[in-house]
Amino acid sequence: MAKYLLTYRLYTSYLLGTNFCLYTETETELIEKVFPNIAQNYKDHVWLSERVILAAQNVDVNEINFQIQNKIAGELMTYKSIDSVTDQDDVIDYPTEFSNSLELPGLPSHNLQLKIGSVIIMLRNINQPRFCNGTRFAVRKSMNYVI
Numbered sequence: 001m002a003k004y005l006l007t008y009r010l011y012t013s014y015l016l017g018t019n020f021c022l023y024t025e026t027e028t029e030l031i032e033k034v035f036p037n038i039a040q041n042y043k044d045h046v047w048l049s050e051r052v053i054l055a056a057q058n059v060d061v062n063e064i065n066f067q068i069q070n071k072i073a074g075e076l077m078t079y080k081s082i083d084s085v086t087d088q089d090d091v092i093d094y095p096t097e098f099s100n101s102l103e104l105p106g107l108p109s110h111n112l113q114l115k116i117g118s119v120i121i122m123l124r125n126i127n128q129p130r131f132c133n134g135t136r137f138a139v140r141k142s143m144n145y146v147i
Contacts, residue, residue: 031067038071042117045138058103066113074115077142081110114139114147 024030031038034051041047055061069076083096100110108123122135139147 027064027067031064031071035068035071038068039073042072048119048138049136058105058109062109069113069115069118072115072117074117076113076115079112079114079145079147081108081112083110114142116140116142120147 022030022033024033030053034053035041053064055064081100083099085091085094085099103109114120116139118139120137120139122131122133122137125132141147
C-alpha cells in the first residue's frame with residue numbers, strides 16, 4: 001500500500017492515506033466523487049471542510065466552480081471588480097476592456113458569481129489571525145456590494 005508524505009514547513013510532516021488523490025475521467029465525475037449530493041450537503045460546513053479540489057490553472061478552477069455552483073439551488077449573484085483607473089491620464093493606456101480581461105494569479109476574476117452557501121477563500125489578509133489568506137468562508141447573505 002503506497003503512502004504519501006506531505007512536508008509542511010520545516011519540521012512538520014503528515015502521513016496521507018492512499019485515498020488522498022482521486023483519479024477520474026471527467027470533471028463531472030471528479031465533482032461527484034469529491035462532493036457527492038452537493039445539492040443536499042452544501043449547508044453542512046463540517047462536510048464541506050473535509051473536501052477540496054485543487055487545480056493548477058485559474059481557467060480550470062473557474063470551470064469546476066461553475067459546475068458546482070449549478071448544482072446548488074438559489075439565485076446566482078454577480079459581483080464585478082472595480083474597473084476604473086485613478087489617474088485619468090492612464091485611461092488611454094489601460095482601457096476598461098483590458099483590465100476586465102485580466103486573469104491574474106491570487107486575484108479573483110472581474111466577474112465573481114456566488115450563491116448563498118457557496119464556499120469562498122480569503123485571498124488577502126484583512127484582520128489577522130481571524131480573516132487571513134486561505135481562510136474558508138460560506139456565503140450567508142449577499143447584497144449588491146457586500147458579501
